[in-house]
Amino acid sequence: MPSTPLHTLLLSTQVFNSSCPWSSEIEQLRELYLSPSTGAVVTRTSTLDGFAQDLKIHGHAFLKSSTSSFNTYGYSPHPLPYYISAVKTILEENPSSTKPFIISITSSSGDELSEMASMIVNLRRELGDLDSKVSRIGIEINTSCPNIPHHPPPAYTPLQSFPSLLSPMLASLPSSQTLGLKLPPYVQIGQFNDLVAYLETTVAVDGSASKISYLACCNTLGGVLGLGSELSDGGEGEFDVDSFAGMGGEAVHPLALGNVHRLSLLLSASPHGSLRTISLIGIGGATDSKSVRRFIKAGATAVACATALGKKGVGIFDELNA
Numbered sequence: 001m002p003s004t005p006l007h008t009l010l011l012s013t014q015v016f017n018s019s020c021p022w023s024s025e026i027e028q029l030r031e032l033y034l035s036p037s038t039g040a041v042v043t044r045t046s047t048l049d050g051f052a053q054d055l056k057i058h059g060h061a062f063l064k065s066s067t068s069s070f071n072t073y074g075y076s077p078h079p080l081p082y083y084i085s086a087v088k089t090i091l092e093e094n095p096s097s098t099k100p101f102i103i104s105i106t107s108s109s110g111d112e113l114s115e116m117a118s119m120i121v122n123l124r125r126e127l128g129d130l131d132s133k134v135s136r137i138g139i140e141i142n143t144s145c146p147n148i149p150h151h152p153p154p155a156y157t158p159l160q161s162f163p164s165l166l167s168p169m170l171a172s173l174p175s176s177q178t179l180g181l182k183l184p185p186y187v188q189i190g191q192f193n194d195l196v197a198y199l200e201t202t203v204a205v206d207g208s209a210s211k212i213s214y215l216a217c218c219n220t221l222g223g224v225l226g227l228g229s230e231l232s233d234g235g236e237g238e239f240d241v242d243s244f245a246g247m248g249g250e251a252v253h254p255l256a257l258g259n260v261h262r263l264s265l266l267l268s269a270s271p272h273g274s275l276r277t278i279s280l281i282g283i284g285g286a287t288d289s290k291s292v293r294r295f296i297k298a299g300a301t302a303v304a305c306a307t308a309l310g311k312k313g314v315g316i317f318d319e320l321n322a
């Protein structure tokens with residue numbers, strides 16, 4: 001199967017995992033990396049110092065009736081240095097592989113996010129990845145987790161939130177850095193237009209938007225209540241049916257397809273050439289090869305999944321590739 005370029009990364013197939021608790025531990029990351037059916041591996045989102053996870057309030061559950069999930073997690077309990085060390089270990093174990101890792105990070109501070117991105121660039125330098133034509137390490141900024149009290153997803157207000165959050169990092173990243181933004185599901189045209197306006201304003205002012213290589217659509221849909229009787233066993237945490245959750249899986253597939261297609265149309269119509277180079281990763285209800293094909297038809301370069309991985313294990317990628 002021919003490889004698919006994603007800026008400086010080379011995807012060995014067009015399907016892989018999206019950031020989730022099943023890409024949280026080094027053993028899970030190694031299993032995902034060694035599967036011939038994953039084109040890349042995305043780590044669970046980390047913060048600089050680790051997130052205080054409490055399984056009394058954080059957890060996940062699956063729906064009985066479809067491959068769909070509810071979750072109330074924040075971010076990984078492991079801090080970014082854990083993922084830097086895990087990625088270094090696995091890449092050193094597989095020196096001849098070009099399969100990339102994408103390290104997912106987040107912060108509500110632009111300076112801290114810039115510091116975190118520099119730590120990842122330093123890892124690339126250490127591994128000789130900065131001088132190589134094909135990179136093995138990308139960065140994804142999670143701007144869309146719906147489950148953090150008092151911190152609504154900044155990607156719902158890109159014109160207000162993105163300049164201070166992203167500009168310090170964009171100013172310092174090398175051009176060889178593959179960088180993605182993980183977006184929430186948008187539900188009306190004004191939200192898409194605001195994102196594109198942010199990208200166009202930034203690129204027109206200082207060229208920064210051209211450093212964004214891809215948009216990952218979408219994160220989970222927030223504000224959802226899980227109905228106890230419809231949830232199956234096999235989750236984690238004392239999942240409280242009264243807690244607001246983020247929903248993923250088949251239940252959000254049409255919305256995710258619509259987001260990819262809308263962004264594909266808007267980016268390709270942009271007068272700014274650099275916006276037309278931004279790739280889209282389709283995420284949301286990829287559970288079989290048909291859903292993968294739908295995302296590609298809607299405009300995605302590649303397709304990732306979390307819920308199906310959590311429910312079915314790493315073997316799901318054989319099915320997605322079929």
Ligand SMILES: Cc1cc2nc3c(=O)[nH]c(=O)nc-3n(C[C@H](O)[C@H](O)[C@H](O)COP(=O)(O)O)c2cc1C
Binds near residue numbers: 018019020069249
């Ligand atoms: C239990 C769970 C935890 C998740 N944690 C993260 C996360 O840490 N960072 C992130 O960017 N997305 C996270 N997501 C969102 C997924 O990466 C994905 O965008 C979303 O679930 C839609 O894809 P799916 O339908 O394949 O699940 C999580 C999803 C689930 C189900």
